[in-house]
Amino acid sequence: MTKNIIITGASRGIGREMALELGKQGHNLLLLARDEDKLKSVCDELKDSNISVHYLKCDVTEKSEVNDAIEYAKRLMGTIDIAILNSGVAGSGYFKDFQSDKLRNIFDVNVFGIAYFMEGLIPIMKEQGYGTIAGVSSLADLRGIPGNAAYCASKSSVTFLLDAARVELAEYGISVITIKPGFVKSDMTANNAFFMPFLMESEEAAKIIVNGIMSGKKRIAFPLPMVFLSWLGKIVPSTLFEYLIGLYGKPINQ
Ligand SMILES: NC(=O)c1ccc[n+]([C@@H]2O[C@H](COP(=O)([O-])OP(=O)(O)OC[C@H]3O[C@@H](n4cnc5c(N)ncnc54)[C@H](OP(=O)(O)O)[C@@H]3O)[C@@H](O)[C@H]2O)c1
Numbered sequence: 025m026t027k028n029i030i031i032t033g034a035s036r037g038i039g040r041e042m043a044l045e046l047g048k049q050g051h052n053l054l055l056l057a058r059d060e061d062k063l064k065s066v067c068d069e070l071k072d073s074n075i076s077v078h079y080l081k082c083d084v085t086e087k088s089e090v091n092d093a094i095e096y097a098k099r100l101m102g103t104i105d106i107a108i109l110n111s112g113v114a115g116s117g118y119f120k121d122f123q124s125d126k127l128r129n130i131f132d133v134n135v136f137g138i139a140y141f142m143e144g145l146i147p148i149m150k151e152q153g154y155g156t157i158a159g160v161s162s163l164a165d166l167r168g169i170p171g172n173a174a175y176c177a178s179k180s181s182v183t184f185l186l187d188a189a190r191v192e193l194a195e196y197g198i199s200v201i202t203i204k205p206g207f208v209k210s211d212m213t214a215n216n217a218f219f220m221p222f223l224m225e226s227e228e229a230a231k232i233i234v235n236g237i238m239s240g241k242k243r244i245a246f247p248l249p250m251v252f253l254s255w256l257g258k259i260v261p262s263t264l265f266e267y268l269i270g271l272y273g274k275p276i277n278q
Pocket residue numbers: 032033034035036037038039056057058059060062082083084085110111112113133160161162163204205206207208209210211212213
């Protein structure tokens with residue numbers, strides 16, 4: 025059945041690939057991000073798909089722009105069946121040069137960029153009596169990883185928010201999905217100077233996420249070996265974890 029779907033961060037990377045996959049499957053889409061040219065090019069790629077596909081510039085750190093986007097989606101599509109909240113940034117930096125502004129920026133996009141949408145979407149989905157909120161967290165939510173502290177902290181917040189919301193919102197017919205990818209090739213990882221085990225193509229990651237959402241999964245974590253490593257990282261004693269991650273977390277050129 026055709027669904028009306030919002031995707032944030034649809035201009036590049038995993039979000040773009042999810043938009044292409046969902047468009048090919050025949051769903052109606054509203055694509056959101058800041059880069060309008062890139063959003064337009066995704067819409068152009070889908071112009072022969074016989075679906076309703078639109079885009080809107082939306083900075084997810086601006087609550088008013090998020091509310092405008094939700095309003096536009098309602099006017100455009102009537103219902104909002106699925107919202108894939110995928111926008112995200114990395115770039116935590118190192119504590120020797122710590123800047124709290126970087127931490128704030130990462131939280132603004134990764135955490136509040138999801139929270140603003142949840143605030144706007146929950147009343148709409150409650151009224152509809154159904155809806156799916158799929159938030160993109162990360163397998164990096166396991167602990168504070170050196171060089172990635174702000175990102176890990178933001179993604180653990182995202183995971184905790186989504187996991188609790190899933191339990192609370194079930195009685196309103198709202199499904200909340202927690203999505204935790206491992207390493208995926210995209211602009212976000214292009215300049216990482218450290219080894220990224222089990223690195224995946226963004227098309228493949230997008231297909232796994234889309235299939236998981238469409239088949240009603242509550243948690244989507246992949247690839248399996250990284251899920252195992254992330255779980256192991258959580259359960260090993262902290263002293264051992266900090267020793268091992270201290271070796272791994274140092275970029276090759278530092
Ligand atoms: N790549 C990985 O290894 C990996 C692993 C685990 C989880 N993830 C998560 O997967 C999601 C997608 O990441 P990706 O790898 O596809 O990264 P990417 O290629 O860098 O894409 C990031 C997307 O987020 C959007 N975005 C950034 N700031 C925004 C803002 N202020 N307002 C609206 N949109 C904004 C960007 O669009 P504009 O710049 O046009 O606004 C872009 O579409 C993120 O949440 C990321 O944390 C990625």
